Amino acid sequence: MALTQSTMLALGTKAPDFRLPDVVSGKTVSPATFAGKRALLVMFICRHCPYVVHVREELARLGRDYAAKDVGIVAISANDASAYPDDAPEQLKAMAQELGFAFPFCYDDTQQTAIAYTAACTPDFFLFDAGRKLVYRGQLDDSRPGNGKPLTGRDLRAVINAVLAGKPVNPNQQPSIGCNIKWKPGNEPDYYAR
Numbered sequence: 001m002a003l004t005q006s007t008m009l010a011l012g013t014k015a016p017d018f019r020l021p022d023v024v025s026g027k028t029v030s031p032a033t034f035a036g037k038r039a040l041l042v043m044f045i046c047r048h049c050p051y052v053v054h055v056r057e058e059l060a061r062l063g064r065d066y067a068a069k070d071v072g073i074v075a076i077s078a079n080d081a082s083a084y085p086d087d088a089p090e091q092l093k094a095m096a097q098e099l100g101f102a103f104p105f106c107y108d109d110t111q112q113t114a115i116a117y118t119a120a121c122t123p124d125f126f127l128f129d130a131g132r133k134l135v136y137r138g139q140l141d142d143s144r145p146g147n148g149k150p151l152t153g154r155d156l157r158a159v160i161n162a163v164l165a166g167k168p169v170n171p172n173q174q175p176s177i178g179c180n181i182k183w184k185p186g187n188e189p190d191y192y193a194r
Contacts, residue, residue, distance in 0.1 A: 006138060057099070075096075
């Protein structure tokens with residue numbers, strides 16, 4: 001496990017387009033799926049990473065808490081499933097069903113969506129406003145496996161609430177930290193070279 005931080009993509013970046021299959025329904029999901037929503041949250045997660053395991057119940061809770069609000073939420077796994085079979089689509093489907101995810105969970109087999117978003121770790125969070133401009137990329141909160149801090153989703157919830165209320169988002173943001181995305185051989189993006 002390589003401890004990795006978010007790339008901290010430039011605020012104001014337009015949400016990259018994608019078309020990915022939801023592992024549960026089989027339906028194709030894209031940013032257009034959430035047209036008309038005041039906010040769009042794109043989360044890069046997986047099944048096996050201990051940092052995601054630590055926050056998965058909070059992610060499920062966040063999905064339930066915002067299901068009836070004006071925010072679209074999508075989770076994406078881009079890990080190389082041939083090297084990490086726990087992150088294969090059928091395992092992701094089981095995870096989504098076990099946790100009761102109230103949002104689509106997509107699999108990025110080509111890893112091109114992760115690259116377009118400059119996703120680097122799991123979990124990695126990107127929140128876009130109504131114009132699909134990036135307003136937040138950073139941590140869920142400051143809880144990490146073993147650090148004893150409460151898991152509340154405080155940072156991410158605060159920015160979602162600000163966007164929904166039409167309030168400005170503080171640009172001083174803390175990067176998410178987790179396992180590196182498991183790139184397929186030869187697919188490791190330039191921004192990931194460390």
